[in-house]
Amino acid sequence: MIDETHDPARRSWVESANRPGCDFPIQNLPLGVFTPPGSATARIGVAIGEAILDVSDWLPGDQLNAYMALSSADRADFRRHCVRRLEAGAKPCALYSQTECRLHRPVTIGDYTDFYASIDHATNVGKLFRPENPLLPNYKHVPIAYHGRASSIVVSGTPVKRPQGQLGEGRFGPTQELDYEVEVGFFVGPGNALGEPIAIAKARSHIAGVCLVNDWSARDIQRWEYQPLGPFLAKNFATSISPWVVTAEALAPFWTEPPPHDVPILPYLREPVPGALDLTVEVWFRTAAMTEPIRLSHAAFKDMYWTAGQMIAHHTVNGCPLQPGDLIASGTVSGPQPDNRGCLLELTAKGAEPLRLPTGETRTFLHDGDEVILTGYCERPGWVRIGLGHCRGTIRPQ
Amino acid sequence: MIDETHDPARRSWVESANRPGCDFPIQNLPLGVFTPPGSATARIGVAIGEAILDVSDWLPGDQLNAYMALSSADRADFRRHCVRRLEAGAKPCALYSQTECRLHRPVTIGDYTDFYASIDHATNVGKLFRPENPLLPNYKHVPIAYHGRASSIVVSGTPVKRPQGQLGEGRFGPTQELDYEVEVGFFVGPGNALGEPIAIAKARSHIAGVCLVNDWSARDIQRWEYQPLGPFLAKNFATSISPWVVTAEALAPFWTEPPPHDVPILPYLREPVPGALDLTVEVWFRTAAMTEPIRLSHAAFKDMYWTAGQMIAHHTVNGCPLQPGDLIASGTVSGPQPDNRGCLLELTAKGAEPLRLPTGETRTFLHDGDEVILTGYCERPGWVRIGLGHCRGTIRPQ
Numbered sequence: 184m185i186d187e188t189h190d191p192a193r194r195s196w197v198e199s200a201n202r203p204g205c206d207f208p209i210q211n212l213p214l215g216v217f218t219p220p221g222s223a224t225a226r227i228g229v230a231i232g233e234a235i236l237d238v239s240d241w242l243p244g245d246q247l248n249a250y251m252a253l254s255s256a257d258r259a260d261f262r263r264h265c266v267r268r269l270e271a272g273a274k275p276c277a278l279y280s281q282t283e284c285r286l287h288r289p290v291t292i293g294d295y296t297d298f299y300a301s302i303d304h305a306t307n308v309g310k311l312f313r314p315e316n317p318l319l320p321n322y323k324h325v326p327i328a329y330h331g332r333a334s335s336i337v338v339s340g341t342p343v344k345r346p347q348g349q350l351g352e353g354r355f356g357p358t359q360e361l362d363y364e365v366e367v368g369f370f371v372g373p374g375n376a377l378g379e380p381i382a383i384a385k386a387r388s389h390i391a392g393v394c395l396v397n398d399w400s401a402r403d404i405q406r407w408e409y410q411p412l413g414p415f416l417a418k419n420f421a422t423s424i425s426p427w428v429v430t431a432e433a434l435a436p437f438w439t440e441p442p443p444h445d446v447p448i449l450p451y452l453r454e455p456v457p458g459a460l461d462l463t464v465e466v467w468f469r470t471a472a473m474t475e476p477i478r479l480s481h482a483a484f485k486d487m488y489w490t491a492g493q494m495i496a497h498h499t500v501n502g503c504p505l506q507p508g509d510l511i512a513s514g515t516v517s518g519p520q521p522d523n524r525g526c527l528l529e530l531t532a533k534g535a536e537p538l539r540l541p542t543g544e545t546r547t548f549l550h551d552g553d554e555v556i557l558t559g560y561c562e563r564p565g566w567v568r569i570g571l572g573h574c575r576g577t578i579r580p581q
Numbered sequence: 582m583i584d585e586t587h588d589p590a591r592r593s594w595v596e597s598a599n600r601p602g603c604d605f606p607i608q609n610l611p612l613g614v615f616t617p618p619g620s621a622t623a624r625i626g627v628a629i630g631e632a633i634l635d636v637s638d639w640l641p642g643d644q645l646n647a648y649m650a651l652s653s654a655d656r657a658d659f660r661r662h663c664v665r666r667l668e669a670g671a672k673p674c675a676l677y678s679q680t681e682c683r684l685h686r687p688v689t690i691g692d693y694t695d696f697y698a699s700i701d702h703a704t705n706v707g708k709l710f711r712p713e714n715p716l717l718p719n720y721k722h723v724p725i726a727y728h729g730r731a732s733s734i735v736v737s738g739t740p741v742k743r744p745q746g747q748l749g750e751g752r753f754g755p756t757q758e759l760d761y762e763v764e765v766g767f768f769v770g771p772g773n774a775l776g777e778p779i780a781i782a783k784a785r786s787h788i789a790g791v792c793l794v795n796d797w798s799a800r801d802i803q804r805w806e807y808q809p810l811g812p813f814l815a816k817n818f819a820t821s822i823s824p825w826v827v828t829a830e831a832l833a834p835f836w837t838e839p840p841p842h843d844v845p846i847l848p849y850l851r852e853p854v855p856g857a858l859d860l861t862v863e864v865w866f867r868t869a870a871m872t873e874p875i876r877l878s879h880a881a882f883k884d885m886y887w888t889a890g891q892m893i894a895h896h897t898v899n900g901c902p903l904q905p906g907d908l909i910a911s912g913t914v915s916g917p918q919p920d921n922r923g924c925l926l927e928l929t930a931k932g933a934e935p936l937r938l939p940t941g942e943t944r945t946f947l948h949d950g951d952e953v954i955l956t957g958y959c960e961r962p963g964w965v966r967i968g969l970g971h972c973r974g975t976i977r978p979q
Binding site: 293294299319320321324325327328329330331332333334335337344346347348349352353355377378380401404407408409410411412413414415416419420421447449450451497498500501502503504505506509 | 691692697717718719722723725726727728729730731732733735742744745746747750751753775776778799802805806807808809810811812813814817818819845847848849895896898899900901902903904907
């Protein structure tokens with residue numbers, strides 16, 4: 184629901200929050216978990232500009248799960264409280280500098296599900312393996328997903344050690360085809376009991392917030408292991424998430440119509456509200472030899488074939504319980520153009536067309552020392568830009 | 582390690598524990614979580630014969646995760662303590678009757694992984710779909726597994742609601758092909774940190790205990806959704822586990838040589854100790870019209886192609902962290918003979934050969950009101966039988 188907290192004219196007494204292009208203006212107010220300098224105690228904070236407001240008086244503990252279990256009305260109350268403390272004219276209080284604090288994984292993730300909701304990604308990947316028949320027959324009818332590993336979800340900035348494993352018959356060693364995937368993650372709010380599906384009309388109310396997700400993938404391991412039960416060790420060595428959870432409330436002005444489908448969908452997936460999120464994701468990349476990162480791709484999240492609401496309705500239609508803080512990722516966000524491709528597998532056509540970098544280096548897959556930086560933001564005329572911050576990871580040798 | 586706690590001559594002052602065929606003699610001492618009659622507080626107990634010893638003085642809390650985080654030396658200490666309290670000659674104390682207590686899911690399961698370790702199951706299922714080429718090329722080299730859903734793991738006795746979902750293109754409704762799968766589950770002990778594999782020589786020490794697992798499956802949903810990322814809604818509506826965790830210590834006399842492989846395996850999977858567990862699993866079945874259950878199948882768990890140690894070494898070889906209380910299931914336990922088939926898909930050849938029951942009823946897949954009961958036990962000459970108890974579930978209508 185759009186309310187006075189989205190007023191684009193509102194400014195904060197925190198000057199860095201008022202600068203154009205800032206990810207965290209007073210209309211955003213994402214939540215995270217941080218440790219201040221010199222402290223050993225992690226606590227919950229709200230990002231404002233380049234600072235952090237300690238909100239442990241309102242939200243005790245060191246994970247956001249209790250926040251996510253709140254009703255949307257209670258989450259909105261908390262948002263209004265933060266606006267009152269941070270808006271221009273309120274009495275300034277002590278803040279922490281983001282760069283001086285340590286940021287943590289903000290949520291205890293019970294279960295992690297990864298969808299495959301970009302039809303462009305599914306088509307691009309399918310073309311590489313089945314040129315005549317890129318899209319499988321089920322794709323347009325059933326939201327495809329698999330369960331990922333919760334224990335290896337790490338916060339942005341955590342180094343990613345190149346995994347070793349079986350690369351083919353009798354072949355063992357560090358992966359030679361290490362890749363990233365840019366995704367958007369949804370944190371589950373109240374959730375549902377075993378056996379009680381969430382109807383599509385209620386699905387949106389079970390999203391508490393969003394983050395950026397890097398679904399690191401080892402393509403050689405994946406190719407060898409994935410039949411018939413799907414990816415396993417190719418994915419579960421690490422998944423990075425951005426530290427700031429942008430709330431469902433902050434996203435309210437950015438929902439829009441998803442692209443039309445050319446086949447009928449079943450009633451349980453027909454969403455009564457515009458279900459796509461007008462969010463751009465970008466992938467930036469830096470080798471150890473580069474001083475500045477370059478942008479590899481950008482894509483419109485609103486063009487995904489399945490919406491977040493459809494993912495939740497589908498996930499629970501069989502009675503599967505979602506719990507507060509569960510993470511549902513979208514799958515690689517790609518689009519129709521070459522510079523919309525959200526992983527190296529697509530960008531380099533399985534390694535056949537190496538990237539040429541400004542340093543003269545080339546890449547088919549990731550080298551040790553390479554850094555991948557994901558960003559994302561919502562922008563629409565008439566509303567203040569809402570940023571998702573960054574999700575970073577640098578590859579370390581095996 | 583076999584020690585004096587395995588002495589087959591030792592008896593308990595709890596008479597029901599000394600009866601031949603008892604699942605829970607003093608050599609077993611499995612742990613569980615129970616609520617006594619009239620109490621609202623769940624606590625940890627040890628099963629002895631038909632009774633429960635409250636051990637909340639030694640193990641506080643209402644889940645076994647802290648127990649599983651113990652070293653094997655500390656777990657062995659606890660076992661000796663229980664033997665001293667329960668052996669013949671010790672001073673009798675108050676016990677609870679198992680039938681009067683409510684049993685709970687004993688562990689908070691962070692992540693749940695399901696393997697596919699029976700080559701007979703993989704071959705039987707493969708034959709139904711690819712008669713000329715039943716076993717995929719990777720099967721004999723790489724232990725195949727996928728991540729399951731932790732939030733829908735329920736304790737034995739919890740009714741299983743028939744899930745609804747997409748049964749094919751444009752087809753929606755309650756599954757018409759509801760199946761069970763008999764599996765053995767391993768609970769992870771201390772586990773490993775991100776990026777630090779568990780070597781095969783140490784793998785066994787990371788098993789804290791075992792249970793029975795029923796991996797309920799909706800075959801029509803599975804067929805339609807599983808390409809290319811594996812099973813999802815076909816499995817995540819419910820997974821049942823037996824309530825008593827049989828400890829690694831109790832199993833010590835029952836490790837044996839696994840069957841030989843006819844292809845070389847990579848060094849990280851070569852186990853230096855006999856890695857197979859000499860455990861029989863059985864599936865019993867009762868329709869609403871039957872007064873007594875009948876046995877549908879039995880299989881030798883020691884004939885699985887991959888051992889539990891191999892599963893743990895493989896799971897972590899890429900650095901994936903296992904945490905205390907994580908559940909690793911074996912996949913369907915089947916064997917080479919028709920009465921070794923551990924699911925209806927195999928027993929009825931995808932429904933083509935219905936089961937004929939003593940009541941004159943037939944079954945291809947499960948009907949509402951049907952009950953599936955899994956049992957398992959270790960028996961070897963010279964040692965006392967160690968039972969895993971039961972894992973029950975009855976199908977409720979959608």
